[in-house]
Amino acid sequence: MTAAAPVRSVAPGVHRISVPLPFPPREVAAWILEGDHGHVLVDTGIDTPPARGALRDAALDVGVTPDTLRDVVLTHAHIDHYGLAGPVRDWSGATLSMHAREEQLATRWVHGWPTDRASVAEHFRASGIPAELADALLRASDRIHERYQYYAPDVLLEGDAGALPGGGGWEWMLTPGHSPGHVTVYHPERRILITGDHVLPRISPNIGADLYAENPLADYLQSLRRLRDLPVDLVLPSHGEPFADLAGRVDWILAHHDERNAQALDALDQPRTALEVTQRLFTDLPPDNFLHALREARAHLAYLESVGAVRREVRGGLELWSRG
Numbered sequence: 001m002t003a004a005a006p007v008r009s010v011a012p013g014v015h016r017i018s019v020p021l022p023f024p025p026r027e028v029a030a031w032i033l034e035g036d037h038g039h040v041l042v043d044t045g046i047d048t049p050p051a052r053g054a055l056r057d058a059a060l061d062v063g064v065t066p067d068t069l070r071d072v073v074l075t076h077a078h079i080d081h082y083g084l085a086g087p088v089r090d091w092s093g094a095t096l097s098m099h100a101r102e103e104q105l106a107t108r109w110v111h112g113w114p115t116d117r118a119s120v121a122e123h124f125r126a127s128g129i130p131a132e133l134a135d136a137l138l139r140a141s142d143r144i145h146e147r148y149q150y151y152a153p154d155v156l157l158e159g160d161a162g163a164l165p166g167g168g169g170w171e172w173m174l175t176p177g178h179s180p181g182h183v184t185v186y187h188p189e190r191r192i193l194i195t196g197d198h199v200l201p202r203i204s205p206n207i208g209a210d211l212y213a214e215n216p217l218a219d220y221l222q223s224l225r226r227l228r229d230l231p232v233d234l235v236l237p238s239h240g241e242p243f244a245d246l247a248g249r250v251d252w253i254l255a256h257h258d259e260r261n262a263q264a265l266d267a268l269d270q271p272r273t274a275l276e277v278t279q280r281l282f283t284d285l286p287p288d289n290f291l292h293a294l295r296e297a298r299a300h301l302a303y304l305e306s307v308g309a310v311r312r313e314v315r316g317g318l319e320l321w322s323r324g
Contacts, residue, residue: 005018005027006018007058007061007062009062010234010236010242011190011234013033013034013168014031014032014033014034014192014236015031015032015058015062016029016030016031016236016242017029017030017031017032017045017054017055017058017059018054018058019044019045019046019051019054019055019084020045020048020050020051020054021045021046021051021080022046022048025203025239025240027239028043028045028046028080028081028238028239029043029236029237029238029239030042030043030044030045030055030058031043031185031194031236032059032062032064033166033168033170034168035070035071035164035166035167035168035170036166036167036168037070037166037167038067038068038069038070038166039063039064039068039069039070039071039166040070040071040072040073040164040165040166040168040170041059041064041069041071041072041073041088041094042072042073042074042075042185042194043073043074043075043081043082043196043238044072044074044081044082044083044084044085044088045080045081045083045084046079046080046083046084047079047083047084047086047087047147047149048083051083052084052087055084055088056091066091066092066093067092069088069094070094070095070166071094071095071097071164071165071166072085072088072089072092072094072095072096072097073097073098073164073165073166073172073183073185074096074097074098074102074153075182075183075184075185075194075196075197075198075238076098076099076102076178076179076181076182076183076196076197077098077102077103077105077106077109077179077181078179078197079144079147079148081196081197081238082106082151083147083148085151086149086151089151095154095155095165096151096152096153096154096155097153097154097155097156097157097165098153098156098157098181098183099156099157099158099172099174099181099182099183100156100157100158100181101174101176101180101181102179102180102181102182102183103152103153103156104180104181105179105180105181105212106148106150106151107150108212109145109148109212110145110148110149110150111150113141113142113145116211117138117141117142119211120138120141120210120211121134121138123210123211124137124138125317126314126317126318126319127273127274127275127294127298127319128273128274128275128276128318128319129275129294133290137290137291140291141291157172157174157183159174160173160174161173161174164185168187169187169188169189169190170186170187171185171186171187171188172184172185172186173185173186173226173227174223175195175196175198175223175226175227176216176219176220176223177198177205177207177216177217177219177220177221177223177224178196178197178198178205178206178207178216178220179197179213180212180213180216180219182196182197182198182223183196184198184227186230186232188231191231191232191233191234192232192233192234192236193227193230193232193234193235193236193246194236195227195235195236195237195238196237196238197237197238197239198223198224198227199224199227199235199237199246199249199250199253200237200238200239200240201235201237201240201241201243201249202239202240203239203240204253204256204257205220206292206295206296207220207257207296207299208292208294208295208296208298208299209295209298209299209301209302210295210298213299214302215299215302215303215306216299216302217257217299217300217302217303218302218303218306220257221254221257221303224250224253224254225250225254227246227250228246228247228250228251229247230246232246235249257300260281260296260300261300261303261304261309263280263281264277264281264297264300264301264304264310265304265309265310265323267280267281268310268321268322268323270322271313271320271321271322272320272321272322273318273319273320273321274294274297274298274301274319274321275294277297277301277321278290278293278294281293281296281297281300282296282297301321304324305321305324308324309323309324310322310323310324311323311324
């Protein structure tokens with residue numbers, strides 16, 4: 001098994017590499033760009049043998065060598081985008097860049113888990129999750145954390161926007177929500193936008209509130225509105241096919257979250273735990289997706305609290321949400 005799909009040119013000097021994933025959605029896109037002095041790789045894929053082979057073979061197909069790959073830029077530090085960052089740097093000597101907020105997340109995610117684990121367990125209890133399910137979720141989280149390694153970036157991107165390392169007229173913009181330090185990559189003259197997981201063509205990216213992000217939905221909605229009217233002819237997402245209508249897709253996602261907010265409010269016909277709200281928002285939920293669903297439900301509750309629509313209180317160790 002190598003690439004999930006053949007490498008292809010989506011625009012002059014812009015190549016899409018399909019890197020296979022061992023879990024849905026089964027592939028993630030990495031992007032090869034022509035910079036001022038060599039190639040730039042945006043995202044790397046997960047670190048598995050098939051992913052390593054797919055990335056290596058595709059890179060060689062488009063003329064990338066250790067000598068020509070100068071920069072690796074990460075949209076964010078989720079494992080399907082970040083996992084091969086260290087091996088690629090070791091192979092090429094390329095400079096590794098990510099946003100400073102995302103580096104803080106990666107550091108805590110890898111090195112802080114032994115301490116954070118107890119806080120997450122308490123968070124599960126307060127959300128109304130039964131002990132047996134909470135233990136299973138903690139074990140699943142342990143397995144996720146065990147797959148991560150920390151790769152210290154050579155360059156930290158600071159602020160809201162700037163020139164992309166490697167040049168070529170590309171820029172980066174901070175677009176938090178899916179992850180606190182998520183960035184998108186934009187070429188204003190060519191009107192091309194690499195969206196990472198910020199805007200996807202078929203699904204709404206998971207926006208989850210947890211120990212690492214208190215009110216991510218507020219950040220996400222603000223970031224979406226910031227991008228909506230950007231002059232863009234080609235959108236390059238991390239999952240799914242390239243598409244053209246950025247504004248239309250943003251409008252659909254905004255409407256989706258408006259609907260979810262309304263559903264969360266409707267679920268609060270009486271004070272409820274986050275678990276109860278999750279079960280009302282996501283019926284027939286596969287067990288493997290429960291943690292994502294819980295985080296997303298909490299994101300909507302936290303957002304509604306921030307705008308004064310709901311309130312929360314603790315009773316007997318349970319965190320209860322009610323209409324404001």
